[in-house]
Amino acid sequence: MPRYQNRTCQIDEYQTPVGVIPLTWCDFILDIGAMQKTSDIIWQDTQHQVLFSLIDQIKEVPFDPDILVRLKLYAEHHFILEETYMQTLEYPHMEAHIVAHDRFREELAAMLDTDPSMHVALQISLSDFLYKWLKLHVLGIDKKLEDFVMKSSYK
Ligand SMILES: [Fe+2]
Numbered sequence: 245m246p247r248y249q250n251r252t253c254q255i256d257e258y259q260t261p262v263g264v265i266p267l268t269w270c271d272f273i274l275d276i277g278a279m280q281k282t283s284d285i286i287w288q289d290t291q292h293q294v295l296f297s298l299i300d301q302i303k304e305v306p307f308d309p310d311i312l313v314r315l316k317l318y319a320e321h322h323f324i325l326e327e328t329y330m331q332t333l334e335y336p337h338m339e340a341h342i343v344a345h346d347r348f349r350e351e352l353a354a355m356l357d358t359d360p361s362m363h364v365a366l367q368i369s370l371s372d373f374l375y376k377w378l379k380l381h382v383l384g385i386d387k388k389l390e391d392f393v394m395k396s397s398y399k
């Protein structure tokens with residue numbers, strides 16, 4: 245059962261220079277402090293925390309068969325926002341960053357193509373793999389983007 249199932253989930257609109265995005269505060273509040281801060285950009289850090297929380301939920305027993313779908317939707321929402329910033333700011337490392345996002349998209353799509361009975365058997369290794377990928381990404385390639393955004397007039 246998802247941890248937040250019995251909680252009220254408030255969705256706020258958050259204005260960023262490239263548009264209004266929804267922030268789901270129930271996910272954010274639940275895991276606040278559980279993961280180190282990943283960015284000085286509020287929307288970017290909040291979304292990373294939600295992604296880590298979703299990846300953590302893959303391990304939960306009983307396995308929630310919808311969790312990979314929710315992770316895919318939320319990751320897409322996050323990647324599109326980062327990519328919109330990159331395009332708007334003409335970020336010089338945009339191509340490599342989008343290639344990295346595409347790898348994650350492909351990995352998740354391949355997982356979703358797999359027989360769901362396999363997910364139950366592999367839930368720890370799926371979660372660990374995605375956690376490691378995301379941690380490397382947010383503390384590496386995303387940090388470069390964060391620095392660039394923070395130095396721009398769009399911060
Ligand atoms: Fe990110």
Ligand SMILES: [Fe+2]
Binds near residue numbers: 341345
């Ligand atoms: Fe990214």
